[in-house]
Amino acid sequence: MCIITVLLILISLMDGRRANELRKIKCKPSVLSQADGSAYIEQGNTKCLAAVYGPRETRQKAQLIHNKANINVEISLAPFSMPQERKKRSKSDRRLLEIASAVKQTFEPIIMTNLFARSQIDIYLQILQFDGGTIQICINAATLALIDAGIPMQEYVCACSAGCHENHTLLDLNNAEEMADTPELTVALLPMSGKLTLLQMDSRLHVDKLEPVMNLAALGCKEIYQTLDETVREYVKDLFQKSSPY
Amino acid sequence: MLQSKSFLKRTKKGNAIKVVQEHYLRDDIWCSVECCKLCVQTGPVLSTSAMLTAQIPRPHYIVPDTNVFMNQIDIIEHPALHDVIIMQTVYEEIRHLSLPIYNRLRALINDQKKRFYVFSNEHHRETYIQRLKDESPNDRNDRAIRSAVKWYSTHLKKITNKENHIEVVLLTDDVGNRTKAQEEGLSAFSVREYVEGMTDTPELVDILGNSSNVEGDKKVPYEEHLTSSQITNGIKNGTLHQGTLNISMHNYLEAYTQIMILGRPCLNRAIQGDVVAVQLLPKSEWLRTPTAVVVEEDLKEDGEPKEQNDELENEVIESSQPTGKIVGIIKRNWRPYCGFISKKSVKSSATSTFSENVLVVPMDRRIPYIYIRTRQAQNLMGQRILVSIDAWPKNSTYPQGHYVRALGAAGDKSTETEVLLLEHDVPFQEFASQVLNGLPVEGEAWRVTEEHLSGRADLRHLNICSIDPPGCTDIDDALHVRPLPNGNYEVGVHIADVTHFVKPFTALDEEAANRGTTVYLVNKRIDMLPELLGSNLCSLRCNVDRLAFSCIWELTSDAEIVNVNFTKSVISSKASLTYEEAQILIDDTRKQDDLTKGIRILNQLAKKLHKKRIDRGAITLASPEVRFQLDFDSQDPVDVEMKELRETNALVEEFMLLANISVAEKIYSKFPASSLLRRHPPPTSTKLEELSNAIKPFNFSIEFETSRALAESLDRAVLPDDPYFNKLLRILTTRCMMQAVYFCSGTLQFQDFRHYGLAAGIYTHFTSPIRRYSDVIVHRLLHAAINPDKNYGQELVDINKMQKLSDVLNHRHRMAQLASRSSVELHTNIFFKGKIEHNEGYVTRVLKNGFIVLVPKYLFL
Structure with missing residues (x-):
C-alpha cells in the first residue's frame, strides 16, 4: 500500500482524507438496557460496543481492594470483525490482554474509585468491526459508557492515534495505513486539563518526530472530545425532555 | 460525504479476500487553474496560456485517458505538450499497469515547465460516480473520466468570460469513449487527430505509437500467447516454468531461462529481459545447436528476411539439455x-x-x-x-x-557515446535545477566554519595526504599515520563527508540514488553528484579545510588492529599525490620529511596487511585495464597502453579494504537487520570445471572449494616458457567469477555474507561516497551507529526498502561496468579503424564457425 503518492496530491489516496483529518465518528450512548451504562461508537470502519456494570459487589474475594473500587476490563474481538481471518480469538489473546490493561491503566486514575471501596466496576468492550485504531476506540467507547453509567470521573478521557510516514505526520490511521509499516502512537488525553494518561507505541520513531506526532494526536483527541461532549449533551437534553412531567 | 468502497482482492497465497475501505468525497478539491476565483488556490499548476494548436485555436487543457499514457508516453513527454490534467482514475490505473510508465509520469508531474496537474476526481463530490450494474470496471473508469471532464468544462465556463475562455479536450484512442463524450457535448479527439493538428511540430506524428492497423508479413506464424490466468494456473501445477529470458550474445536465436529455447517460433515474440512462461518440449525434441556465431541476420534484396531457420535446424544434434518453448509472456521489459x-x-x-x-x-x-x-x-x-x-x-x-x-x-x-549510455540505461542528463538548488548557496566560496566543528574532531594538524590516479578530481579518500608512544601506530583513513551535503529526502539525494554510481567512460565521466560537490566541496583537495568521516585505528607494528574509532572530522590534506609521485617519494632515500616517512610506514603496514589477507585466502585476480592516449583536439585514441600497477596502488587499496571491513562490522553490530553490505558468492562449479579441463593438457588443475585453494592452485599454474600463461589464466578465472553484489543484511544468513574474492567474513563499501551511492547509505548508517542521539529516519531500518535499493544499485553498478567496457571497445574499434597490425594472441574459445582470441597487448577480443 502506498501512502507516498498521497502527499503528491495532498489527499490520502487510500480513502480521501487529508493527513490531519479524523475519520468520521458516530456515537450513541445507552444502547443496551441491561447494562448500567453502555455506548456504541464508530470511527470510520472500526466499530465498538461498550458495556459498564457497577459499581457492584466484588465477585472474587481476591480482587477486593479495601479502600477503593477495582476496575476490570475485558476486550473481545468479534469473530466476524475482520474479513480476512475468520478465526476466533480467545479472551486470553496476548494482544487483547495488553490493550485491556492499557485501558484499565488509563481509567484507574480518572474514575473516582475511592468513593466505592470494596466494590468492582466491569467494563466490557466488544470490537464488532476492525479497521485499525483498537486502543483509541476502546478508550473512547469506555468513556461514553462510564458517563452513561453515571460513574463519577474527573473528566472525559479521549484517545486518538497518529503516525508518521516519510516525514509526514498522519492522523487516525486505518488498518491499511497501519499495515504500511507506519509507526503509530496512541495518545489518551484529559481534554479539559490537557493532562496525558496514556502514551503507547510499539514501533520505532525518532525522538525528533515524537513531538509533532504527539501534538497531532492531541489535536485529534480534542476533536473527539467535542464530538463526545456534543453527543452526551444532546442525550441528556433528550432524557430531560422525556422525563419532564410537562 | 462518505461512500463505502468494497472490492475483492487476491492475496499472494491466491485466496480471495474482501477489502472494505472508506471513501470520502470532498468539496475542497480545487481546479488549480491560474485565474480561478472560485477555488481556494494553493500554488495553481495550470496556466492560462494553455495549449493552442492549428486545429483547436482556443486555449485548452488536455485530459488524456489511461491508454494514451500507456501507448503514447513518448508524445506526452514531448516539450510541445503542456498544461495537462491527469485524472486520479488514470493515475491509479497507470500505477497498477506499469511501474516504468508510472515513474515517467511522476517525473512529468514534478516538472514545473510541463504543468501537469493531478485532479482527485475520485474524491470530488461532483465528479465521483458509482459503478452501475453490469458495467465493467473499464467502462466505469471511462465514465468517471468523462464526468470529470464535464465538471471541468462547466467550471471553466463559470470562471472565464467569452474572450479568454479555456476549454478541456479529452484525448482517447477508444472510439466508443470518444463518441460517448461527443454525445455529452465534450470535445474529444484521438491522439493521431490531435497530433496531426499540431502543425508546428510535425515530427510528433512519427513518434506516434502504431500499435494498431499494421498488417504482418505472415512469414513466421507465431502461436497465440496463453492468457494470464492460464499461465498462473500452469505455473502453479508445474506444467509451465517462469523465468527471465536471456538471449545469447553469440546467437540471437538461442536463449535461456533455466531452460534452453531455440529458434524464432519457440521464442514466440519474447524479447531479451521479458519475464516469460516456458513449456518444456517432449524429451525426443530436446535439441542442441552446436555453439555457432549468428550475429548478422541477412536480408534479401527486397528487405525481407531470409528463411534461415530450416538450415539451422538441420544442424541440431540431440542432447540432454532441456529445451522448451515460450507459451506466454508474464511481463514485458521493453525499453527504448x-x-x-x-x-x-x-x-x-x-x-x-x-x-x-x-x-x-x-x-x-x-x-x-x-x-x-x-x-x-x-x-x-x-x-x-x-x-x-x-x-x-x-x-x-x-x-x-x-x-x-x-x-x-x-x-x-559523441553519438556513439550517447548510444552506449542509452543502451546501458545510464542516466546522463544534466542535473535538474531542483537538484542543483540543493547545493550550498555559497557555491565555490563555501568554507569550513566554526559551526561545522561542533560534533567533529579537529584533525587539521595531522599530516594527511591523498594518493590517487593522475588527473583525479574527485578525491574521496586520504590517509595519515603517526607513531604512538607505545610503539604502535595510529593510522587514519579519511573519507569525504558527502552526507553532510546530501541529506535524505532531498532532490539531490533522490537523483544520486537513481544514478547509483559515477560512470567512467574513456573520454567522459557521468557524475553521480553535481560537479560542485564531487570535484570541489567534498573532494579532499590539499591545503583546504574539508569535512571528512574518519576511521582511525591503532595498529601494532605487525598490522594487528588494537582498536578502531570512527568520527566525523575536519581535515586539511597536506598533499595530493599521484601513485607515481608517492612511489618516487618512497624510493627517494634523500627525502626525510614527516610526510614521506609516514608514507613509508603506511607502505610497510600495507604489505603486512596484504600478506595477511593472502594467507586468509584472498585471490589475486587479474583484470587488467587499458588506457587510451587521446588526441588532445579530436579526442581520438592515438595509442593504447596497459594501466600500470605500482606498490602505492596496493597501499591505498589495503587501507580502503581495512576501512570497509571495520565499518561493515560496526554498522552490522548496530543495524543487524538493515545494514547495506556487499558479498561475493563463491563461483559456480560448471564454468571453472570447464576451465580446469581446458588446462589439463598442461598438467594443471583448478580447485575452487575455498578461495584459498583457488588462490594456491592459480599460483601453481606457471609455465616457465610462457610468462603470460598465468596471467591469462587469472583473466579467464576472473571471468568465471560471480559478480559481487550489495544486499541488505536482514535478507540473508550470516554465513552467506562472505566476500569470496577478498576472503572477508563481512564487507561493505564506505570509501568512495562521491562516486557510489552505496557508500552514502553506509555513511548514514555508520553515523547513526556511532552517535546514539543522531536523528535518522525510517529509511535506515526498513529491510524491504534497503533490499530494493541494493537491487537498484547492483543494476546500476553492473550497467556502469558494461558501459565503460563498451566505451573501451568503441575506442578500440576507432583505434583500429583502417589499421593493420600483427600481434601475438591466445585462442580462448572455439565455436563452430569462429573462435575468440585474446590479444594481450590490447586486451582485444
Missing part, C-alpha cells in the same frame, strides 16, 4: 532501443515524403529488428535513432515500433 535503419528496407526515393515501413536494426544484437513507420526514412539513413516497441502481433515476424528521436550520425564519437 538504439539502432539504425536498414538500407535494404527503404524503398522510397530520396525526395518522397510519404510514410513507409522500414526495418530498424537495434545496436543490441539480442533484440530483433523493429518495424517502424516514418516519413523521414531518407533523412534518417546513416543515423543512429531511438525507437520504442509498441506491439508484436502474432502474424508479424518482427515487432512494430515507433520512432522516438534521432541521436546523430553513425560513427560519430
Whole structure:
C-alpha cells in the first residue's frame, strides 16, 4: 500500500482524507438496557460496543481492594470483525490482554474509585468491526459508557492515534495505513486539563518526530472530545425532555 | 460525504479476500487553474496560456485517458505538450499497469515547465460516480473520466468570460469513449487527430505509437500467447516454468531461462529481459545447436528476411539439455532501443515524403529488428535513432515500433557515446535545477566554519595526504599515520563527508540514488553528484579545510588492529599525490620529511596487511585495464597502453579494504537487520570445471572449494616458457567469477555474507561516497551507529526498502561496468579503424564457425 503518492496530491489516496483529518465518528450512548451504562461508537470502519456494570459487589474475594473500587476490563474481538481471518480469538489473546490493561491503566486514575471501596466496576468492550485504531476506540467507547453509567470521573478521557510516514505526520490511521509499516502512537488525553494518561507505541520513531506526532494526536483527541461532549449533551437534553412531567 | 468502497482482492497465497475501505468525497478539491476565483488556490499548476494548436485555436487543457499514457508516453513527454490534467482514475490505473510508465509520469508531474496537474476526481463530490450494474470496471473508469471532464468544462465556463475562455479536450484512442463524450457535448479527439493538428511540430506524428492497423508479413506464424490466468494456473501445477529470458550474445536465436529455447517460433515474440512462461518440449525434441556465431541476420534484396531457420535446424544434434518453448509472456521489459535503419528496407526515393515501413536494426544484437513507420526514412539513413516497441502481433515476424528521436550520425564519437549510455540505461542528463538548488548557496566560496566543528574532531594538524590516479578530481579518500608512544601506530583513513551535503529526502539525494554510481567512460565521466560537490566541496583537495568521516585505528607494528574509532572530522590534506609521485617519494632515500616517512610506514603496514589477507585466502585476480592516449583536439585514441600497477596502488587499496571491513562490522553490530553490505558468492562449479579441463593438457588443475585453494592452485599454474600463461589464466578465472553484489543484511544468513574474492567474513563499501551511492547509505548508517542521539529516519531500518535499493544499485553498478567496457571497445574499434597490425594472441574459445582470441597487448577480443 502506498501512502507516498498521497502527499503528491495532498489527499490520502487510500480513502480521501487529508493527513490531519479524523475519520468520521458516530456515537450513541445507552444502547443496551441491561447494562448500567453502555455506548456504541464508530470511527470510520472500526466499530465498538461498550458495556459498564457497577459499581457492584466484588465477585472474587481476591480482587477486593479495601479502600477503593477495582476496575476490570475485558476486550473481545468479534469473530466476524475482520474479513480476512475468520478465526476466533480467545479472551486470553496476548494482544487483547495488553490493550485491556492499557485501558484499565488509563481509567484507574480518572474514575473516582475511592468513593466505592470494596466494590468492582466491569467494563466490557466488544470490537464488532476492525479497521485499525483498537486502543483509541476502546478508550473512547469506555468513556461514553462510564458517563452513561453515571460513574463519577474527573473528566472525559479521549484517545486518538497518529503516525508518521516519510516525514509526514498522519492522523487516525486505518488498518491499511497501519499495515504500511507506519509507526503509530496512541495518545489518551484529559481534554479539559490537557493532562496525558496514556502514551503507547510499539514501533520505532525518532525522538525528533515524537513531538509533532504527539501534538497531532492531541489535536485529534480534542476533536473527539467535542464530538463526545456534543453527543452526551444532546442525550441528556433528550432524557430531560422525556422525563419532564410537562 | 462518505461512500463505502468494497472490492475483492487476491492475496499472494491466491485466496480471495474482501477489502472494505472508506471513501470520502470532498468539496475542497480545487481546479488549480491560474485565474480561478472560485477555488481556494494553493500554488495553481495550470496556466492560462494553455495549449493552442492549428486545429483547436482556443486555449485548452488536455485530459488524456489511461491508454494514451500507456501507448503514447513518448508524445506526452514531448516539450510541445503542456498544461495537462491527469485524472486520479488514470493515475491509479497507470500505477497498477506499469511501474516504468508510472515513474515517467511522476517525473512529468514534478516538472514545473510541463504543468501537469493531478485532479482527485475520485474524491470530488461532483465528479465521483458509482459503478452501475453490469458495467465493467473499464467502462466505469471511462465514465468517471468523462464526468470529470464535464465538471471541468462547466467550471471553466463559470470562471472565464467569452474572450479568454479555456476549454478541456479529452484525448482517447477508444472510439466508443470518444463518441460517448461527443454525445455529452465534450470535445474529444484521438491522439493521431490531435497530433496531426499540431502543425508546428510535425515530427510528433512519427513518434506516434502504431500499435494498431499494421498488417504482418505472415512469414513466421507465431502461436497465440496463453492468457494470464492460464499461465498462473500452469505455473502453479508445474506444467509451465517462469523465468527471465536471456538471449545469447553469440546467437540471437538461442536463449535461456533455466531452460534452453531455440529458434524464432519457440521464442514466440519474447524479447531479451521479458519475464516469460516456458513449456518444456517432449524429451525426443530436446535439441542442441552446436555453439555457432549468428550475429548478422541477412536480408534479401527486397528487405525481407531470409528463411534461415530450416538450415539451422538441420544442424541440431540431440542432447540432454532441456529445451522448451515460450507459451506466454508474464511481463514485458521493453525499453527504448538504439539502432539504425536498414538500407535494404527503404524503398522510397530520396525526395518522397510519404510514410513507409522500414526495418530498424537495434545496436543490441539480442533484440530483433523493429518495424517502424516514418516519413523521414531518407533523412534518417546513416543515423543512429531511438525507437520504442509498441506491439508484436502474432502474424508479424518482427515487432512494430515507433520512432522516438534521432541521436546523430553513425560513427560519430559523441553519438556513439550517447548510444552506449542509452543502451546501458545510464542516466546522463544534466542535473535538474531542483537538484542543483540543493547545493550550498555559497557555491565555490563555501568554507569550513566554526559551526561545522561542533560534533567533529579537529584533525587539521595531522599530516594527511591523498594518493590517487593522475588527473583525479574527485578525491574521496586520504590517509595519515603517526607513531604512538607505545610503539604502535595510529593510522587514519579519511573519507569525504558527502552526507553532510546530501541529506535524505532531498532532490539531490533522490537523483544520486537513481544514478547509483559515477560512470567512467574513456573520454567522459557521468557524475553521480553535481560537479560542485564531487570535484570541489567534498573532494579532499590539499591545503583546504574539508569535512571528512574518519576511521582511525591503532595498529601494532605487525598490522594487528588494537582498536578502531570512527568520527566525523575536519581535515586539511597536506598533499595530493599521484601513485607515481608517492612511489618516487618512497624510493627517494634523500627525502626525510614527516610526510614521506609516514608514507613509508603506511607502505610497510600495507604489505603486512596484504600478506595477511593472502594467507586468509584472498585471490589475486587479474583484470587488467587499458588506457587510451587521446588526441588532445579530436579526442581520438592515438595509442593504447596497459594501466600500470605500482606498490602505492596496493597501499591505498589495503587501507580502503581495512576501512570497509571495520565499518561493515560496526554498522552490522548496530543495524543487524538493515545494514547495506556487499558479498561475493563463491563461483559456480560448471564454468571453472570447464576451465580446469581446458588446462589439463598442461598438467594443471583448478580447485575452487575455498578461495584459498583457488588462490594456491592459480599460483601453481606457471609455465616457465610462457610468462603470460598465468596471467591469462587469472583473466579467464576472473571471468568465471560471480559478480559481487550489495544486499541488505536482514535478507540473508550470516554465513552467506562472505566476500569470496577478498576472503572477508563481512564487507561493505564506505570509501568512495562521491562516486557510489552505496557508500552514502553506509555513511548514514555508520553515523547513526556511532552517535546514539543522531536523528535518522525510517529509511535506515526498513529491510524491504534497503533490499530494493541494493537491487537498484547492483543494476546500476553492473550497467556502469558494461558501459565503460563498451566505451573501451568503441575506442578500440576507432583505434583500429583502417589499421593493420600483427600481434601475438591466445585462442580462448572455439565455436563452430569462429573462435575468440585474446590479444594481450590490447586486451582485444
